[in-house]
Amino acid sequence: MDQGLRNYLIVTAGYWAFTVTDGAIRMLVVLYFHLLGYSPFEVAMLFLFYEFFGVVTNLVGGWLGARIGLNLTMNIGMGMQVVALAALTVPDAWLSVPYVMAAQALSGIAKDLNKMSAKASVKTMVSGDPGSKLFKWVAVLTGSKNALKGAGFFVGAALLEWIGFRAALAVLAGLLLLVLLVTAVMLPSGVGKMKSKPKFTQVFSKIPAINWLSAARFFLFGSRDVWFVVGLPVFLYEVLGWAFTEVGAFLALWVIGYGFVQASAPKLLSRRHGHAPGGGVARFWAFVLALFPAGIALGLQLGWPADAVLITGLLLFGVVFAINSAVHSYLILAYSEHDKVAMSVGFYYMANAGGRLMGTVLSGWAYQTQGLEACLWLSTGFVLAAALLSFGLPEINNEAAANGD
Numbered sequence: 256m257d258q259g260l261r262n263y264l265i266v267t268a269g270y271w272a273f274t275v276t277d278g279a280i281r282m283l284v285v286l287y288f289h290l291l292g293y294s295p296f297e298v299a300m301l302f303l304f305y306e307f308f309g310v311v312t313n314l315v316g317g318w319l320g321a322r323i324g325l326n327l328t329m330n331i332g333m334g335m336q337v338v339a340l341a342a343l344t345v346p347d348a349w350l351s352v353p354y355v356m357a358a359q360a361l362s363g364i365a366k367d368l369n370k371m372s373a374k375a376s377v378k379t380m381v382s383g384d385p386g387s388k389l390f391k392w393v394a395v396l397t398g399s400k401n402a403l404k405g406a407g408f409f410v411g412a413a414l415l416e417w418i419g420f421r422a423a424l425a426v427l428a429g430l431l432l433l434v435l436l437v438t439a440v441m442l443p444s445g446v447g448k449m450k451s452k453p454k455f456t457q458v459f460s461k462i463p464a465i466n467w468l469s470a471a472r473f474f475l476f477g478s479r480d481v482w483f484v485v486g487l488p489v490f491l492y493e494v495l496g497w498a499f500t501e502v503g504a505f506l507a508l509w510v511i512g513y514g515f516v517q518a519s520a521p522k523l524l525s526r527r528h529g530h531a532p533g534g535g536v537a538r539f540w541a542f543v544l545a546l547f548p549a550g551i552a553l554g555l556q557l558g559w560p561a562d563a564v565l566i567t568g569l570l571l572f573g574v575v576f577a578i579n580s581a582v583h584s585y586l587i588l589a590y591s592e593h594d595k596v597a598m599s600v601g602f603y604y605m606a607n608a609g610g611r612l613m614g615t616v617l618s619g620w621a622y623q624t625q626g627l628e629a630c631l632w633l634s635t636g637f638v639l640a641a642a643l644l645s646f647g648l649p650e651i652n653n654e655a656a657a658n659g660d
Contacts, residue, residue, distance in 0.1 A: 263380045265442050266329070267396055270373040272434035273333055274400045276427045277366050278407020279414065280340060282506070284355070285488055286412060286499050287420045291347070299485045299619025300352065304360035306615050309608030312367040317375070317601015325372040325379075325597060326442045332368030333435040335361055340428035344421045367608055373400075375600040377588065390532070390585040391521045397584045398518025398577070405510025412503020464534075464590045465599055467647030469606035471537070472583050474644065476607050478548070478637035479576060480614030482630035486622035487569075494627075495561060505566075513573040520581035532582045534648030540579045541642035545635055547572040552631035579641075589651050610637075 281302075288298050320328040339362035343355070377393050414423030488506060491497040497505070516523075524532055551568035555561060591599035614637070621629040 260380075262442065263377065263392065263396075265438060266373050266376050266380075267399065269329060269333065269434060269438040269442075270369065270396065270400055271403050272431055273336060273366070273369045274403045275407040275410060276336060276340065276431050277362070278404035278507075278510070279411030279423070279427055280343075280362060280407075282408045282411030282488075282503050283415055283420060283423055284343075284359070285485065286415055286492075286502070288350075288355070289489060289492070291350075294619075294623060295485050295489050296619040296623045297352065298489070299615055301355050302359055302484065302615050303612070304356045305363035305366075306608055306612030308360045308363040309367040310605050310612060312364045313371055313601045313603075313605035313608055315601075316368050316371045317598040317604075320372055320375060320597035320601065321595070325376045328368050329372035329376075329442075330435060330439050332365045332372065333431060333438070335365035335368070337428050337432050337435065339365060340424045340431070344424050344428075363608075367604060370400075371597070371601050371604050374584065374588075374604070375597045379596065389588055390581075393584050393588055394520050394581045395518050397581065398514045398516070398520070400514065401517055401577070401580075402511040402514025405507040405512075405514060407507075408510060409500075409503045409507030412499045412507075416499050462590060462592075462599070463647065464649050465587065465603065467644055468537075468583060468586055468590065469603045471541070471641040471644040471648070472587075472603060473606040473610035473613075474637040474641040475541070475576075475579055475583065475610065477610035477614040477617075478544075478634040478641065480611045481617050481621065481633045481637065482548070482627065483618070484615045485618040486627050486630040487565075489622060490627045491565075509569060509573050512570065513577045516574050516577035517581045517584075520578050523578065524582070532585060533650035534586075534645060535650065537579070537582050537586065537648050538642060538645040540575060540582060541638060541645055544572070544575045544579055545638040545642060547575060548631040548634035548638065552628045552635070555628050555631075586648065586651070 284301060285298055288301060289295075293301075316328055339358050342358040342361065343350070345354075373396065374393065377389070377396060380392075411423065414426065418426070483506075488502050491502045491505065492499070524536065547568055551564055551572070554564035554568065587600055587603045588596065617633055618630055621633055
């Protein structure tokens, strides 16, 4: 087997395992702490440090990966997630808001170290291949990850109902520790490591395309999390009367479907556009995406059946959001210089985490004060901001992108 393909499969397998635990812990915390009597805004605050430290981690993590290798930063991330899972197995009396926020901060650092490492390493493994192959490999990695994060939502909700909060966390921590040991042995050292030690100031991108893309990414992911993190699961449980497993299953199916669409994005877009995507493709799909949260909000305000409006609208939103995300995930690698890919991806995912942070905080606040419709109108505004920022994105020269120029 080709060495690049072997490394890609090892990275993908480790990323998959981590992602299941990441989705599961999110659903476990949201549902369990709502059950303990926390308000939607208080539940959102539990994830404040998770998202905030994601911003910091991506900024520092790209620089660290370029210095010590992406394989090490990925394994450090998995080890920290094991600790974060174990930290929440303490008795209820210990689970104060500051304690849980600290555990979630550790999980946020772990998640973004792992994600940055996996995504950036793909560029080094397909060096010299045409841009279309890079688009395909990163779309498969990202799409399969999102499908498994959806599975993690269901796993978290199901384990909470079947074996309880602490036993669920212990099972997840044990399985992830096993995967960590396997990837540490099998993945070669030095992946993505720069020959010269980069200075920390180099993490701030000097490439205008990466700055525009990072700004668009900030608002794109804010548009999802402003309703998805707190507003939607609490609305389904509290207003529509769904059981934990039903909430977990719906969110899981949504993210799994989103992941499959993302993995299929190269094939879908080649039929419409005939080439690897550039700035024009990103703009087009961002404007299309804005139609869906606005349509869902209008449907709810007009008194249409909430179940039908949400299920239909959010499934359509998921399809178009997945295409947007896949295009962004390709463009950051295509715009990056080969030997600086870790720092470019770290900077880009810093913006991604910043958008998630803003979306998470606003999700709890908007739902508690104005309801789910307010979350959806905020989502619409964020998508339009991403679309307008995409006017700064250039088209791609596929040969240059393949060579990292």
